[in-house]
Structure formats: C-alpha cells, structure tokens
Amino acid sequence: MRSGREPARELIARLASEFTELPGGVTSIGDGPLDWPGYEDQLTRATERTGEREAVVCGVAVIGGTTTVVVAFEFGFLGGSLGTRTGTLIEQAFSHARSLHLPVVSLVMTGGSRMQEGTPTLLQLQRIARQIALTREAGLPHIAVLRDPTTGGGWATLGAGADVVLGLRGAQVGFAGSRVRPPGYSVTQQFAAGLVDQLVPPDELRLRLERWLQLVTTPATEAEVPQALGASTLPETGWEAVQRARAPGRPRAAAYLGAYFDWHEPISGDRCGGVDSGVLCGFGHRNGTTVAYAAQCGSATRPAGFRTAARLVRLADRLGIPVLTLVDTPGAANDAAAEKAGVGAAIADMFTAVASARVPVTTLLIGEGGSGGALAFAAPDRLWATPDSYLAVISPELAAAILKRDPSQVRATADQLRLRPQDLAELGIAQLAQATDQATAM
The missing domain is CATH 3.90.226.10 (2-enoyl-CoA Hydratase; Chain A, domain 1)
Structure with missing residues (x-):
C-alpha cells in the first residue's frame, strides 16, 4: 500500500x-x-x-x-x-x-x-x-x-x-x-x-x-501566565539585564512550552512559501483545555515567523482559543533577504492580528525584547516580564552608535533606556512574573 x-x-x-x-x-x-x-x-x-x-x-x-x-x-x-x-x-x-x-x-x-x-x-x-x-x-x-x-x-x-x-x-x-x-x-x-x-x-x-x-474543541477561558524558569532576583543595572537576557544558558521558549503544557501540537509555515525555525507556533493542552501559543526562540525574527504567528493568532481567535505569546528576540531580521520578503509588512500583520484579537492574549517576556520585532508579539495590557529579560526601543550598542556616543558609554546607555524588568513595571508597561520554586532556589 x-x-x-x-x-x-x-x-x-x-x-x-x-x-x-x-x-x-x-x-x-x-x-x-x-x-x-x-x-x-x-x-x-x-x-x-x-x-x-x-x-x-x-x-x-x-x-x-x-x-x-x-x-x-x-x-x-x-x-x-x-x-x-x-x-x-x-x-x-x-x-x-x-x-x-x-x-x-x-x-x-x-x-x-x-x-x-x-x-x-x-x-x-x-x-x-x-x-x-x-x-x-x-x-x-x-x-x-x-x-x-x-x-x-x-x-x-x-x-x-x-x-x-x-x-x-x-x-x-x-x-x-x-x-x-x-x-x-x-x-x-x-x-x-x-x-x-x-x-x-x-x-x-x-x-x-x-x-x-x-x-x-476545548478552548480555555484565558492563558495563565507561565512562571519564570530562570533567575529569581532582579538585575541591578540595565547592562546586567541585557547580559542576563543574552546568556546562553537562560531558559528558552522550548523549556517554557514544555513546563506549561501537558502536551502540544505545532503548526508550521506562513502559507506564503516561508518557514522561520526561530518561531514556534501551535496549540497546547493544559489542565484539560487548549491554549494557542506563538513563541520567539531568541533569534532575529524573519518575515515568515511574523506571518506564521499572525496566522496562529487569527486562527485561535476564530476558534475562541486564548493565546500565549513568548517574547525573546534581539529584533526583527533586517538583512536584504528579510527586506525583500517584506519584513515591515509582516511585522504590521502581527501587530494587527494581536490588536484585533477578541480572545485574551497573554505575553511573557522571557529574554531579549528588541524593539518592534519583540513588541509585535506582545499584548498591550497583558504583558509580564521575567527577571532575566529586558524590553527596549533599541539595543544599548545601537543606541550609543546612533547618538554618536563613545563605545564606553554603552553600559550607561543601557541604564538610561530603563529596560530592566523592574523599570518596565514602574513605567506601567509590564508586570513582574513570579518565579518557580526551582528558580527561587537558584
């Protein structure tokens, strides 16, 4: 056969x-x-x-x-x-x-x-x-x-x-x-x-x-906020927050999805000819109900990644299934191939999908949060940040370069950007995520 x-x-x-x-x-x-x-x-x-x-x-x-x-x-x-x-x-x-x-x-x-x-x-x-x-x-x-x-x-x-x-x-x-x-x-x-x-x-x-x-066929009411899996203490400086988020050993999206779901099934591709392995999307089973997920894995997100995530959000919204997004990217890919593939339009598509969703979208910032490429995955009013994450309008290095500052000013620039998790909380942008017992013991 x-x-x-x-x-x-x-x-x-x-x-x-x-x-x-x-x-x-x-x-x-x-x-x-x-x-x-x-x-x-x-x-x-x-x-x-x-x-x-x-x-x-x-x-x-x-x-x-x-x-x-x-x-x-x-x-x-x-x-x-x-x-x-x-x-x-x-x-x-x-x-x-x-x-x-x-x-x-x-x-x-x-x-x-x-x-x-x-x-x-x-x-x-x-x-x-x-x-x-x-x-x-x-x-x-x-x-x-x-x-x-x-x-x-x-x-x-x-x-x-x-x-x-x-x-x-x-x-x-x-x-x-x-x-x-x-x-x-x-x-x-x-x-x-x-x-x-x-x-x-x-x-x-x-x-x-x-x-x-x-x-x-078994939608949850909303996506609960995952517990932070990494560090339990907050960074003292902006540069420390950046270094923590970039640390190779920090828990990534796969670890969060494994801890959050009993089991999950992925979807793949943007239906336009592209796949981004740095974005994981799908539906997961948790406590007898279903939550959809779109998770960045720490790499620069490519146009196909944004389009796949937008497809996931729209499908979940149509089926009445709440969405969990995990933010972790230095930013959107900006090479010639990404520009040719329409990275700007793809980011806009993801922003629009999240903004128009009728189901609750819950976001956890688990690592780097680089500019609009990260923000496109984030829910405006339901954003939490782990102790080893940051969110910034631009990286400290690029900010210093654009402002024509001496490279030695990168660390000071990180502080001025107010990108630490506690800074985000004080600015009313995000809430601090609770650490797991394992993280607390670290």
Whole structure:
C-alpha cells in the first residue's frame, strides 16, 4: 500500500470508533453534463470496483471521543476526481457540520477535477470554497489530511484551504499532478515551503487526529501566565539585564512550552512559501483545555515567523482559543533577504492580528525584547516580564552608535533606556512574573 492509499471506508474504520454516513447520497448514474462518450460505463465500472457511487464518502464520525464530520475521498472511483455530484456531497457534508456545530475532517486523495464533465465540474471548486468560507465564518475548525495523491482542485481548496494541514509522509501533493508535470511535488517539499503544518506517518494518523480534534474543541477561558524558569532576583543595572537576557544558558521558549503544557501540537509555515525555525507556533493542552501559543526562540525574527504567528493568532481567535505569546528576540531580521520578503509588512500583520484579537492574549517576556520585532508579539495590557529579560526601543550598542556616543558609554546607555524588568513595571508597561520554586532556589 502506498502512503495512505486505502479505500475510504477502510480508512474511516481505522480512524473512527463510530461512523454514520450522511443521507442524500447519489442514487442514479447518467452521462454527465457533457454526454461524454462512454462516461456512463466508466461510472458503472467504478461503482462495481469500489462499491461506491461517487468519489467521496461523507458522514458523522467519532474520532478519539470527538464527534466530527468526515469527508473521505475514494481514489478507486475515477481517481478520486471531483465531479458535479462530488461537489453536491461535499456541500451537504459541510452544511451538516454547521447545522450540528461540528468540526470537519477532510481525508483528501484526488487527482483533480473530472474532465469528462468539463467546465461544470471546474465550478465545483467555487462551490467547495464557499462551504469552507461559511464554515470558517461559523467558527468551526477544518482539518485536512493530505493523502497520496492530493493534486489539482482538491489541493487548492480542501487541502491548502484548511485551518490545519496534516500531510502523510510520502504523498504527492501539488497543484499539478505527475501526468502534467512529472515527477510531481512531494508533501515534504510543501512542508519545507510552509504550506503544510505537520508530516505524519500513516500509522500515526489516528493519534494525531485525536489530539488535534481535542485541541480545537476545548478552548480555555484565558492563558495563565507561565512562571519564570530562570533567575529569581532582579538585575541591578540595565547592562546586567541585557547580559542576563543574552546568556546562553537562560531558559528558552522550548523549556517554557514544555513546563506549561501537558502536551502540544505545532503548526508550521506562513502559507506564503516561508518557514522561520526561530518561531514556534501551535496549540497546547493544559489542565484539560487548549491554549494557542506563538513563541520567539531568541533569534532575529524573519518575515515568515511574523506571518506564521499572525496566522496562529487569527486562527485561535476564530476558534475562541486564548493565546500565549513568548517574547525573546534581539529584533526583527533586517538583512536584504528579510527586506525583500517584506519584513515591515509582516511585522504590521502581527501587530494587527494581536490588536484585533477578541480572545485574551497573554505575553511573557522571557529574554531579549528588541524593539518592534519583540513588541509585535506582545499584548498591550497583558504583558509580564521575567527577571532575566529586558524590553527596549533599541539595543544599548545601537543606541550609543546612533547618538554618536563613545563605545564606553554603552553600559550607561543601557541604564538610561530603563529596560530592566523592574523599570518596565514602574513605567506601567509590564508586570513582574513570579518565579518557580526551582528558580527561587537558584
């Protein structure tokens, strides 16, 4: 068996403990809108071979205790192609999900639009896109699983248009199929380009879906402030605050996420062709509920990092899930590549996402807070600072250089910038984060 290539009903049986197919399925076979010669015979043979009367099986399933609507493609039925009747079944499935306020899981495996039905089948993409838009508007999550292959309109709507995109390892995924542009584009390449959230081995799909469905359906009320993991005493000078924040051994975002969540699942990529490994985004399980997170990891944040974080905030806001952001960056990347990739617009996008969020956004400053690249991740009224962090309009070194001060004045400049955690508290910018018992003992 190739990557995930199994009959739709067998896959559903492997993933779900219960499944009820939706009524209103296809009851007749005809020549289609173009009266394509031999098309009726092709449909008949496809039904005899698969036992299905169309290329999708739709119904209500229970996956890991969460009830969801499932749209599963049957590749054995004319290559899982999208026809006019396929569009009808998918439309019914999404409409049913909205009527019951259920999430949708699309198990996509398709060669694209069905040529025997011509342009009318192409119009199904608009029809499906409309259903995705209405489901988003209703605040319901849509998770897509990319199977082998996922090409054409199926990738450009149900696949790439989902909130969370899981790709089965080894799958061919791309707008052009292998017969159009051999050898085809792989899911690994799509992941590297920031278009797929996770690569999943086929035998791990059930567990991953169970976790994701739990995450997107159990929102917390707000994100609690994490405890400080590093130093427990406040820095005496501004330069000491800077040196602490830059210390290699200081706890970083991964340590905070590990301590804060029972478990978490990442999302990846900005959906524009970029990935920033210095920004971690995703959803985590904490005390039975879900909190979304966007965390800087201490490096200069690149445009893809800001865009991925903005995508995370907007998705969490739409699903009613509170957000935790961790700030730790010397600033936004400002090299030629970052400027060409639109770093200014990307920072603006993140500022706007946080400013417009209706869910609570909680921010913990855990290290360096360099200028607007750091502030873009920060909630205006819910900002806490750890003892080994700082937030400044600019680094002391650059401030001294811009003001044409002697390099020996860098330390004095750090004090004048009032960037220490206690300075931020006195200025009403942030509150001081409580240290853990372990940190207190340090």
